[in-house]
Amino acid sequence: MAASTTTPAAQTASIRRSAAEKPADEQSSPVPALTKEQERAVFEQMLLIRRFEEKAGQMYGMGLIGGFCHLYIGQEAVVVGMQMTRKPGDQVITGYRDHGHMLACGMDPKGVMAELTGRRGGYSKGKGGSMHMFSVEKGFYGGHGIVGAMVPLGTGLAFANRYRGNDNVSLTYFGDGAANQGQVYESFNMAELWKLPVVYIIENNRYAMGTSIDRASATTDLSKRGLSFNIPGEQVDGMDVRAVKAAGAKAVQWCREGNGPYILEMLTYRYRGHSMSDPVKYRTREEVDKVRSEQDPIEQVRLRLIETKRATEDELKKIDASVRAVVNEASEFAIQDPEPDPSELYTDVLR
Secondary structure: OOOOOOOHHHHHHOOOOOHHHOOHHHOOOOOOOOOHHHHHHHHHHHHHHHHHHHHHHHHHHOOOOOOOOOOOOOOHHHHHHHHOOOOOOOEEEOOOOOHHHHHHOOOOHHHHHHHHOOOOOOOOOOOOOOOOOOEOOOOEOOOOOOOOOHHHHHHHHHHHHHHHOOOOOEEEEEEOOHHHOHHHHHHHHHHHHOOOOEEEEEEEOOEEOOEEHHHHOOOOOHHHOOHHHOOOEEEEEOOOHHHHHHHHHHHHHHHHOOOOOEEEEEEOOOOOOOOOOOOOOOOOHHHHHHHHHHHOHHHHHHHHHHHOOOOOHHHHHHHHHHHHHHHHHHHHHHHHOOOOOHHHHHOOOOO
């Protein structure tokens, strides 16, 4: 068989079209509109995540945050849209790009930021850092640093729901890189075999660490990864919070009705590097700018609010100022809060 003549640059340039770029004959029906209250709420929630992550990036650069730090900037519509489909009792679990998920679940920005700086007031008492904090109260089960590790754990949460006979659903997030891990498919098999209530949400931001999905995956339509297990799936415009909410509501209902798992591939994009140490040499600045200018999830909502006269520029600026105040308060708390006592090294340790 002849070797492929496709160059890495050409492969990167052939990034799959997002839902918004599909021809008219491939487009699904228009996504349902949000109410005025919902539109304003998602604007504020996505803005909180964006401003929090921007501040975290600044603090990391100042040496106030150590270890790994993976920012969620650009992907805010995914977690905010899915959050609108949850009810009390539903669980959320994800990987290491997790700050946005925590905030969307309602975790206190002070506690999240304090964990980033390794302080007592952090959600893991300053011992978990960016990738490992939890809040059972908010239904958030981590934050997991091992690629793909959250998938069997999220499937286990769904098994617990089925065993207890409730109608709770596990929202299990992972990325396009983790989609190639073997444990993912063992989990798929178990989930479909036992009809477990789990929505697998693949946040396809196009690059697993520094490698384009076109170079790393034999099949790039990740929504079809469950076909051999008879798990339905669909691709979603993950930059449009309305599309996320609509697809999420359908998937969650499928699970609540006892039909087993469902896969949602969110076509999204991260503006920053894989982590703070990533020089991002594998893509062009023009590519990032194009997504920012044409598909930014927050800007889409802002424009709709203004165009439909549901909010004025001044009102949205006030929301932004309020969000910045919350984030600044969280960062001040995270800097001033005491560090853990050395004795904490011996607590919460399984022996």
